[in-house]
Every structure is written in C-alpha cells, then in structure tokens.
Amino acid sequence: MAKDTDGDGDASAGAGASAGAGADDAQAWDARLGWAFGLIADDPVERGAALDLLADAQGNVQGALGRFNELWHSTLPLGGQGQWRDPALLKAYERYVEAGRSSLPDALWNRPPGDIRAWQGLPYALLFLEWEARYPQEWTRHAKKWGTKQSLIRDVAVAGHGEPVRAKLTDLVETVVQRAYRCKDREYVRVARAVDSEDLRRRLDSAARSGNPWARRHAGYVLWLLDHPEAPHTIHVWQNWIAAEASE
Template sequence: MTQTAWVEELAWAQGLISPDPAERAAALERHARARREAEAAFVRLHEGRFPRLLFGIRMRAYQAAAARCFPGALWSRSDYARGEIGTWPRLPLALLFLEWEARFPQEWTEHAKDWGAKRVLIRDLAATRHDQALRAKLVDLVELAVRRPYRCKDREYVRVARAVDGDDLRDRLRRAQRSESPAAQLHASYVLWLLDHPETPNTRHVWRTWPAGRPALER
C-alpha cells in the first residue's frame, strides 16, 4: 500500500480532534480497537519459537496493525530527509497527532502518548519549508500550545514560532497575553520575548530566569 493510500485509510482519525463529542468518541473507540489489534499482533510476534520465515510474516503483520493507530502511524519517519517533512505523504497524520495532543491532551495521553515522537515532529516541522497551508497550521499549533497549561516538550514550539514568525502569529500571542489565563499570559509573553531576541537560546535556564517570567515562576 502506498503512503498516500495509507493516509486515506486513516481518514477516520480526523474524528479524534472533532468538537462533536459523539464523533470523537466513535473515533476514540476505533483507535482503541486498532491499538488492541496491534498489541495482539505484538504478542503473536513474540510467543514461542518458530521459523524465520514465519517470524517475517508476523513482523509484517504487526507493523501493518501498528500503523493503523498512533503513534505507529508515524513510524515511517525514514521516508523523508530532515528538512523535507513538508513533502512527506504522512504529514497530515503528523499534524493530526500534534493537534490531538494540543486540543485533547488527556485523551492523547491515554491513547497515544509518545513524547519522543512529539519532540521529533515539532523540530522537523520547524526545520522544513513552509507553504501557506502548512504555515497556517503551525501558527494554530503554537497558539494552542501557548493557551493551555504547559505540557512535556511544549518548549519545542518556540522553534516553530521562530520559523513562522509574522504579524498574524504575534497578534495571536498578544491576545493570549491579554487573556484571563495566567499560564497563557506567561507562556505567550515568553514566546514573544524570544521572538524579539532571536540570539537567545530556548533553554531551561532561559525559561527559568528570563526577566518577565522570573517573578511568576518563583511564586
């Protein structure tokens, strides 16, 4: 099956980010079923002793099952060179994976948690060329990350913000600064400060000591 056909087969996964609870519940159940099938295939792969030929058959069966759910659907990272994720056929699945974590973090954590995959995808998305559609999606992801309580690897989104910096992104960050959420105010201020200081590395030390953030972080 081609990469494009595989993405089309997982079109149902768009329901994972649906605002309709019923549609999202149906997608979550289908995803959970796919995860159970992948886990069963993994058990078959490692049970007993069997000829190498049979092992190859079971390995392919496991890989196919795992690729029908997250994070296994993203395993073919080797299909794109660094800096070229923008042309990767599975890019829609990568963006869906990140948007799912951004919009429904608890469901993502329960059903598909993979902090390493999140980190790699964000970094590669920051490093690739951005057409108008991809840039718009990345601006959305930065805003979503800024407006919610901080989660593991969210600091990586600064890379994306620097890569797609522009008036539209800064306008959204300023609106987040004026929101009623203290977390959003702090995070948006930090990202804007780093956009204004491109020479400053986005390290844990900088996050803990930057001028606008220090008072809030020390409380």
C-alpha cells in the first residue's frame, strides 16, 4: 500500500518514501502499537489517553521528518546519489522510518507485498477503519487520511478471511451504511461483496427497513448490488437505482 497522496496534510519535502509497515511478527506490532486499541474503546477516558499517546507518536514522526528534511536540504550540493551516501542523512531517515512504525496511520503505509490475510499488521488496519467508522470526528481531527482509508478498504476486500476478520468487516459494513456518506465510504461495497453472507444480508435488510433514511437508502443499494454481482458500482448505477426506487 502506498503512502496517502490525497493532499490532506502529508508533508514530506525530502523523504522519498514514507515511514511504513514492516514484516514484523504480531508481538512486535503489539509492542509498538498495542495502546492504539484504546482509540476504539467505549470509555471516553480510555480513548482520551490513547489520543494523548497518538499525539506523542505523531510528534515524534514530525520531529524526525523535520530533521531529515533539514539534512536533505543541506546535502543537496552532493547530488542525489551522493546524498544517500551521507551517514547523517541515512541515520535521520532511519529514525523517521522507525518513528512512523509506532504511529498511525504511518505504520500502515507501504505494506510488504503478499497476502493481506497473513499480514501481522492486519489487526491495526482493521482498528484504523473501525476508529473512522465508530468515532469519525475524532478520527478526522487526529488522523484524517482519506487515501489511507481507501487503500485499506480495498486491501481487506478479499475473500477467505478467517471468521474473526469476516465478523469485523461485516460490522464495519453495517456501521457505515447507517450514516451519512463520508469520503471513500463507497469502497465498502467491495467489502460487502467479499464477505457476503446470510448474516450480512439480514443486517442490511434490517437497516433498509429502519426509520433511518440514510440506512434505508444505503443498505437497500448494497443489498441490490449483492443480488446483482455483475453490476458495476458506479455513480451511474447508483443514480439509476435511486431513480428506480423513487418511481416505485
């Protein structure tokens, strides 16, 4: 997965590649980011503590990036290849990468190639998406990266997940269809199709029959797409479905 490039605040004047995801085992991920599960806690005090830790981690990333950019500019006379042979610049870059591995969303960038179902960072990708789904305002204030959200949704929208992950993805689809549209929410159609099940359809049917106008419209459309796997999910298809519903 590439670094978020949707223009919502990523600033890296010199770093050619972002701090990113490594191929570490689950224990290493938990050691660096276990505190992040507090971001989706029901208890606002616990969430507040996690937000404080996130702010510290993001501050470390920005500090390391600032130092790297200073050295990048000071070594420009060496030329591109010469710069990357400069020990101080290399060390600064390593510190920037290492800082990002302990922060969100940086730790989720540049996932190693391979099956996402075997990636040890998958629980944190799901955490990031659940945070945006359950506490969208906090996510927006502290970690708004629409491109990262889109990339993660597309990455996890594959068949063959184990039951705990399928259950989490089903919960996410149910949560998202019940709210007013947020940027990149349309990508969750991919997830719904990947984890289609009787349980998901029951939840969507319940939402489509609820008193929530957003849920009725969104859930009804997703159900229609599940019944028509050949139909592309495009704005034209959406508009035609809306028009057909209005005429009934």
